[in-house]
Amino acid sequence: MPKPVQDLCEDTCNGTSNIDLLKEQLISEQTVTGVAEVFKALGDPTRLKIIHTLLNKELCVHDIVQVLEMGQSAISHQLRYLRNFRIVKRRKVGKTVYYTLDDEHIEQIFLQMLQHIKHD
Template sequence: MTNNNGNLLKLAELFKILGDPTRLKIVQLLLENEMCVNHIAETMGMGQSAISHQLRVLRQARLVTYRKEGKTAYYSLNDDHVEGLVRMGMDHVAH
């Protein structure tokens, strides 16, 4: 039972992180392609530092990952589970 409670708390934290519209929009953008911070910021009409902060939260939650190419970091979804979760949620609200 304790393990179940721990998993429920982790799931609640995951949904809390995805409950932020800015972070959810970033995840939605990353469903299509990997992107660098500048491109995400430009697409969303936000500052680079604000996007970097949100990406850090998503990275800490293991929802996104990045690779470096020179000084540029390209972000993508961490795995297929993240994509499935977001797509299922979008299907649910559209239903």
């Protein structure tokens, strides 16, 4: 069993009351697991290409296949994965399925990471 954080150093740099407050403010296991799952979903290059493709425009599966030059089965699989994590959403018109990003949060996360990567 790991030792409690307080036992690892002789002095608490922020005081015991601050440690207790930080513990109370710690996000729940359910929330942290959800966030980790979304980051895992964003950790695949093909899924990131799909997100980038959908940044400014709703597209049908066929168009995404054409842009990424991949098979429809592979794209559909990745879109299903992204949909399960509410990263993309779909709209069906007849037999055609259109995809967009689920909401502006996904767009902002993606754009912020692009800026972070490009930052020197």
